[in-house]
Amino acid sequence: MLEPIRREWHSMLKDPWLLALVSYLPLLLALGLWGLFSAAVPRELPVALVDLDQTQLSRALGRHIQASPASLPLSYNSEADAIDAMKRGKVFGMVIIPSQFSAGLQSGKQPTLEIRYNGQFLLVGKLLNSNLQQSLAPALQQLARTQLLAKGVPSVQVGVNVSPVQFQITPLYNQASNYVAFLMPPLFIALFQIVGMLIFVNALNRELDTSGYGNWLANWGSNLTVKWLVYLPLALLQSAVMMVFLYGYQGMPINGGFGWLVLAQAVMLSAVFLWVSTIFFLLQDKARVVSFCTALFAPAFAFMGATFPVHEMPELAKLWRILMPSSHYIESQIAVVSYGLGGADVLNELTGYWGFLLLLVPIGALATLRKRQWQNNALVVTNTGSSKPSGEEA
Amino acid sequence: MSIWKLVWLELKAIATDKAIAITLFGGVLFYSVLYPLPYLHEVPTRQAIVVVDLDRSSLSRELIRHANASPKLEVVGTVGSIPEAANWIALPKEGIQAHGLLVIPEHFSRDVKLGKGATLAIGGDASYFLVYSAIAEGLVDVGMDFATELKWQALTSRGTNPVAAELQLNPLDINSVPAFNLSLGYTPYVVPGLFLLILQQTMLVGIGILGAGQWRNKGYWDQVSPLMLLGGRMLAFMLIYSVFTAYYVGWCYYWYGANLMASATEVGLLLLPFLLATTVVGIAFSALFTKREQPTQVLLLLSMPILFASGFVWPLSLIPEPLVWLSQIFPVTPAIMGMLEMNQMGVSWSQILPYWLHMWGLLIVFAPLAWWGIRHHRSKLD
Numbered sequence: 205m206l207e208p209i210r211r212e213w214h215s216m217l218k219d220p221w222l223l224a225l226v227s228y229l230p231l232l233l234a235l236g237l238w239g240l241f242s243a244a245v246p247r248e249l250p251v252a253l254v255d256l257d258q259t260q261l262s263r264a265l266g267r268h269i270q271a272s273p274a275s276l277p278l279s280y281n282s283e284a285d286a287i288d289a290m291k292r293g294k295v296f297g298m299v300i301i302p303s304q305f306s307a308g309l310q311s312g313k314q315p316t317l318e319i320r321y322n323g324q325f326l327l328v329g330k331l332l333n334s335n336l337q338q339s340l341a342p343a344l345q346q347l348a349r350t351q352l353l354a355k356g357v358p359s360v361q362v363g364v365n366v367s368p369v370q371f372q373i374t375p376l377y378n379q380a381s382n383y384v385a386f387l388m389p390p391l392f393i394a395l396f397q398i399v400g401m402l403i404f405v406n407a408l409n410r411e412l413d414t415s416g417y418g419n420w421l422a423n424w425g426s427n428l429t430v431k432w433l434v435y436l437p438l439a440l441l442q443s444a445v446m447m448v449f450l451y452g453y454q455g456m457p458i459n460g461g462f463g464w465l466v467l468a469q470a471v472m473l474s475a476v477f478l479w480v481s482t483i484f485f486l487l488q489d490k491a492r493v494v495s496f497c498t499a500l501f502a503p504a505f506a507f508m509g510a511t512f513p514v515h516e517m518p519e520l521a522k523l524w525r526i527l528m529p530s531s532h533y534i535e536s537q538i539a540v541v542s543y544g545l546g547g548a549d550v551l552n553e554l555t556g557y558w559g560f561l562l563l564l565v566p567i568g569a570l571a572t573l574r575k576r577q578w579q580n581n582a583l584v585v586t587n588t589g590s591s592k593p594s595g596e597e598a
Numbered sequence: 599m600s601i602w603k604l605v606w607l608e609l610k611a612i613a614t615d616k617a618i619a620i621t622l623f624g625g626v627l628f629y630s631v632l633y634p635l636p637y638l639h640e641v642p643t644r645q646a647i648v649v650v651d652l653d654r655s656s657l658s659r660e661l662i663r664h665a666n667a668s669p670k671l672e673v674v675g676t677v678g679s680i681p682e683a684a685n686w687i688a689l690p691k692e693g694i695q696a697h698g699l700l701v702i703p704e705h706f707s708r709d710v711k712l713g714k715g716a717t718l719a720i721g722g723d724a725s726y727f728l729v730y731s732a733i734a735e736g737l738v739d740v741g742m743d744f745a746t747e748l749k750w751q752a753l754t755s756r757g758t759n760p761v762a763a764e765l766q767l768n769p770l771d772i773n774s775v776p777a778f779n780l781s782l783g784y785t786p787y788v789v790p791g792l793f794l795l796i797l798q799q800t801m802l803v804g805i806g807i808l809g810a811g812q813w814r815n816k817g818y819w820d821q822v823s824p825l826m827l828l829g830g831r832m833l834a835f836m837l838i839y840s841v842f843t844a845y846y847v848g849w850c851y852y853w854y855g856a857n858l859m860a861s862a863t864e865v866g867l868l869l870l871p872f873l874l875a876t877t878v879v880g881i882a883f884s885a886l887f888t889k890r891e892q893p894t895q896v897l898l899l900l901s902m903p904i905l906f907a908s909g910f911v912w913p914l915s916l917i918p919e920p921l922v923w924l925s926q927i928f929p930v931t932p933a934i935m936g937m938l939e940m941n942q943m944g945v946s947w948s949q950i951l952p953y954w955l956h957m958w959g960l961l962i963v964f965a966p967l968a969w970w971g972i973r974h975h976r977s978k979l980d
Contacts, residue, residue, distance in 0.1 A: 221892065233899055236921065240906045243916035250915075290777065291945040293935070296913070309770055316771040323776030324857070324942050326787040328913050330731060333774055340772070348769055355766075368710055368752070369745040370717045373734055375724035376687070376698075383912075386727050391902065402895050409891060491617035491807055491890035498803075498898045499625050505902070506636050512784055513642050513697075513729045521636040542725045543688035 208430045215410065216434070222406045226438040230399040234446050237391050244384040248276040249332050252286035252298035255279065259306040265317075265343050269299065272339035275332060290322060297321035297332045309347065377457070377542035385456050389537060390510035392450065396443040397530045400473045401501050402494075403439050404480040407431050409490040418578045424571040432477055436470060443469045451541070459544030468536040468554065475529035475560040476501075482563050485570035504530045532556050599822050601830055607818045608834035611808060617890060621803045626842050629796050630850050633788075640783035642732045644672040647698040648683040651676050655707035661744055665700060670736030687723055698722040698733035710748060778857055778943050785854040790942055791910040791934045793846045794872070798930040799897050799904075801839055801873075802880045805831070806893025809884025813975040820979060824972040828965070832877040839873050851941075859944035868936050868950065871957035875929035878964040885971025908934045932956040 216222055251269060255262045269277045278295060280286040286298045300318040302308075308315035319336055322329040345366050352362045378385045408431065411420050420427050444466050451458040480497060487493050506512070507525040514522065514531075525531045536553045539545040612618050649665070651658050666673040674694050677683050683699040685691075701719035703709075709716045718741055722733035746767055753763040779786045808831075812819050819827055847865060851858060860868075887893050906912055907925035914922055925931045936953035939945045 221895075229899070233903065236903050237906070239918050239921055240903065241912060242918065246913065246916060248915075249913065288945070291943040292939055292949060293943070305770075312765050312769075314765060314768065314771055316773050319772060319774035320777045321774070322943075323779030323782050324787065324938060325910060325913070326779065326782060326784065327911060329776060329779075330782065333776070334731070334735070337772070337774065344770065344772075348766070351766065351769060367745065368713075368715055368748045369741055370715065371738055371741055372717055372719045373738070374719070374721045375730055375734075376721045378724035378730075381724065383727075386724065394902065398898060402898070406891075406895075489617065491811075491894070492620060494891045494894045495617045495620040495625075495803075495807075498894050499620060499628060502898060502901065503629065503632050506633060509636075510726060511728065512637050513645075513726055516639045516642050517636045518638050521638070524632070524635065538725045539688070542723070545688060549689065 205430070205433075208427070209434055212407075212430055212434045216407070219406065219410065222403065222410075225399060225403050225406065226435075226442070230395065230442045231445065233395060234392060234449065237395065238384070238388060238449070241384055241387055244382050245380065246328060246331055246383070247273050249274055249297075249328060250295040251275045251277050251332065251336070252280045252289050252295040253277040254281070254283055254286045254298065254300045256283075256303040257301045257305040261306040261309070261347075262301040265299075265301060265340065268339050268343045269336065272335055274335040275339065290320065293322075293325070296325060296328050297336060299336065377459075379457075382456075384450075384454070386510070388450055388456075389541070390505060390508045390534060392443075392446045393508065393530050393534055393537065394505040396439070396446060396469075397472070397476055397504055397528075397533075398501055399442055400439040400476045401480055401497050403435050404431070404477045405484070405493055405497055407435055408480065408484045409493060412488065412490055418582055421571065421575045421578050424575065428481060428567075428571075432474070436473060436477070439473045440466065440470055443473070458541050460540035460546045460550075464540045464546050464550045465537060468533055468540070468550065471554050471557055472529045472533035475532070475557055478560050478563040478567065479529070481567050482570070485567060485574055488574065501528075504528045507531050508534045510534060526559070529557070529560065599818070599826075601826065601833070604818070604822055604826065604830035605834045605837070608808075608830055609837070611818075612804065612834065612838070615807065615811070617894075618804050618807050621800050621807070621894065622838065622842075625800045625803075626796065626846075629800075630793070630846065633792060633796070634785045634854055637784035637788060640781065640785060642728050643669050645670060645698060645729055645732050645736070646672055646674045646694055646696045647700060647733060647737070648686050648696045649673055649676045650678070650680055650683050650699060650701045652678075652704040653702050653706040657707035657710065658702045661702060661740070662700075664744055665737065665740045668736045668740050670732045671698075671740070697726065697729045698737070700737055713752075781855075783855060786856045786942075789854045790851060790856050790937055791908060792905065793850060794933050794937060795901070795905050795908070795930050797839065797843060797846060798872075798876050798928065798933075799901055800842075801835060801876050802883055803894050803897050805835060805877065805880030806884045806887060806897070807890050809881065810887035810893055811890040813885075813888050813979070816979065820976055824969055824976060827972055828878075828881060828969050831881055832874065835877045835880070836873055839876075843869055843873065847937075857942040857944075860941040860947075864947055865937075865941060867947075868940060868954060869933070871954060871961060872929050872933040875957045875960040875964065878961055878968045879927075879929060881968035882964045882971050885968070885975060904928055904930065907931070910934055910938055926956070927960070929957050929960050 216226070253266055253269065255266060266277055269275050280289065283300060286295070286300070289295045290298055298320050302315060302318070305315045305317070319333070321333040321336070348366050349362050352366070353359060375381050411417050414420070447462070447465055450456050451462065479500065483496050484493050487496060507521065507528055508531050509517070514525065517525070536550055539549060539553060612622065647665070649662050651662065662673055662676065665671050674696055675686070677686065680701060683696070686696045687699065699721045703716060706716045720734060720737045722730035724730040749767055750763055753766060754760055758766070776782050822830065847869065884893060904925060907917060907921055908931050932953035936950040940947065940950045
């Protein structure tokens with residue numbers, strides 16, 4: 205077994221693209237992705253502030269918006285200008301303080317404060333909306349307090365009258381509402397699933413080039429095992445380094461044991477390899493294998509459920525989700541990282557992958573088929589002297 | 599060879615190459631269904647929460663009923679302690695995994711009635727952001743509403759007349775409404791940008807495989823001048839992609855409920871330089887490869903960074919400048935912004951002119967590169 209492994213290593217070292225895939229390329233991409241979101245918490249999102257009232261009160265509201273770290277108010281003179289800025293994506297929200305706002309408030313006419321936020325940029329828009337409401341709430345409570353005091357309510361009672369129930373909101377497992385902690389793990393999972401897929405695709409594709417492909421097919425079982433033994437640790441190294449970067453170097457909180465993550469990754473990558481082997485034996489053409497695997501694995505991110513919750517997906521999406529190793533893995537990842545599970549619970553989740561073992565059936569059937577085709581072709585070749593045997597009726 | 603003959607040969611080469619066909623015809627159709635599939639229900643509703651009721655009073659039970667009535671929440675159970683609730687969030691119980699908790703403190707009812715005030719603790723599983731925001735919003739809404747009801751009772755019991763009480767409770771009205779994507783749906787948010795990216799990536803892959811397969815072999819492609827091949831290939835892919843683009847931007851946008859504010863002419867005018875620039879970028883890119891299996895791999899790895907750097911998921915102002923500059927070499931970056939501003943948010947044509955000129959600029963920059971790439975491979979072949 206050691207000799208084939210050594211040979212596999214040698215041929216890998218001669219393949220610059222594969223070498224890039226098992227070494228620097230994924231890490232560069234991971235760093236790039238991290239760079240995109242490195243701001244982590246959105247700050248100073250521009251908001252158009254149209255103050256048509258121009259009173260002490262309206263300016264105080266403006267200062268409250270300014271005081272929030274998430275929003276940066278930009279003054280606009282007219283509603284039309286603000287709407288235009290919003291359409292052009294220059295501001296993500298706008299606050300309109302109507303004229304006579306202060307007067308209306310003091311005379312009990314219940315004026316309306318208009319807030320618009322950009323729903324097209326859903327993530328930013330929603331964030332801005334809750335932040336604006338949060339930053340305006342204390343200002344408005346202050347107003348209510350003054351009004352009550354003016355009406356002669358004792359000051360002790362005022363506080364309770366203003367807010368009898370208070371809230372303490374905690375984002376569990378990601379206490380700073382950090383977008384790196386939220387987006388990076390699924391993005392990295394999608395990335396190393398793709399990288400694992402490409403590594404194995406290239407490793408298998410190389411066999412198609414060699415004249416000894418027929419011999420390789422003859423012992424496909426052990427040869428496939430050799431590939432698995434060589435490339436699993438390499439692919440695992442990529443995924444583990446990405447997680448070390450997040451939970452070690454970046455210091456993001458992890459509640460469970462790191463070893464469980466690596467174990468889950470090994471199982472997930474093996475499932476990816478099974479998919480690749482199936483498609484490889486099915487198509488037997490380098491570019492087609494790549495195209496098909498790409499079509500299969502490219503949309504995996506959407507199905508993981510980190511952005512849009514799984515239980516809200518239609519049934520068909522849930523079905524497709526089961527086919528993706530990454531969506532099984534992310535559950536183990538969240539269980540370990542967030543909930544701090546380990547041991548029996550993780551092992552229990554890993555049994556969820558058993559379905560991928562069913563892929564061994566088509567792999568076996570197709571590989572045997574290819575082997576026969578090759579042997580038949582080889583016979584034809586020796587008979588006719590044709591120089592180019594092919595295992596596939598192109 | 600006439601240009602039409604060349605275009606015909608190009609189209610034949612594309613249609614008969616299975617690797618290209620998988621990407622172009624399979625990929626474009628398959629992705630138009632698969633990518634938006636998880637998001638079809640648009641908005642997360644009825645998130646499972648657990649209530650830790652330490653008060654066990656009629657008031658606390660009323661609050662729980664209010665929470666259960668919220669469209670965003672579903673109370674799946676009541677437990678007696680916070681660790682129990684935490685367990686329920688970590689491990690599903692009876693097949694249901696809770697994603698949030700509401701803690702009603704001891705003496706809640708008494709404190710509220712005595713006028714001491716009480717604090718409700720709300721927790722949401724922020725491993726899943728949309729789930730967390732739905733739970734936080736839902737519970738805060740419920741709590742605020744509940745508080746308003748309590749205040750109203752307190753005021754009226756002291757003899758304030760109901761009309762005046764109403765005014766005191768809401769001295770002003772905050773009208774907070776989303777603009778452009780009124781339902782805050784997920785497909786209208788994702789589809790416009792993502793579909794343009796799919797168009798670009800599949801086209802680059804198609805041109806890449808076609809080119810990489812040809813450079814080392816003789817064929818129809820070395821019987822015409824490099825300039826003519828460039829023109830013929832652009833024309834062939836423009837023909838195919840005007841159909842795909844019409845399907846994506848015309849039919850899919852409509853089907854998935856994206857906001858449509860621009861006229862068909864305006865959209866066509868915007869997409870013309872997008873498609874043209876993408877063809878030349880594709881041909882220039884294809885010159886980098888001589889192995890048919892490689893362009894797809896490179897583009898697959900680049901897809902995620904391009905998507906997130908285009909500025910519709912994550913604000914451009916928060917992305918490091920160098921990454922933003924790099925993303926400008928892809929025609930899809932100005933195309934997405936131009937499309938969103940014009941078609942989804944409704945600015946006038948003159949205001950998206952910079953994006954439009956940007957795409958023409960890419961065409962002008964990459965066309966000579968593409969021509970030079972073809973010429974380079976031709977000279978190597980001879």
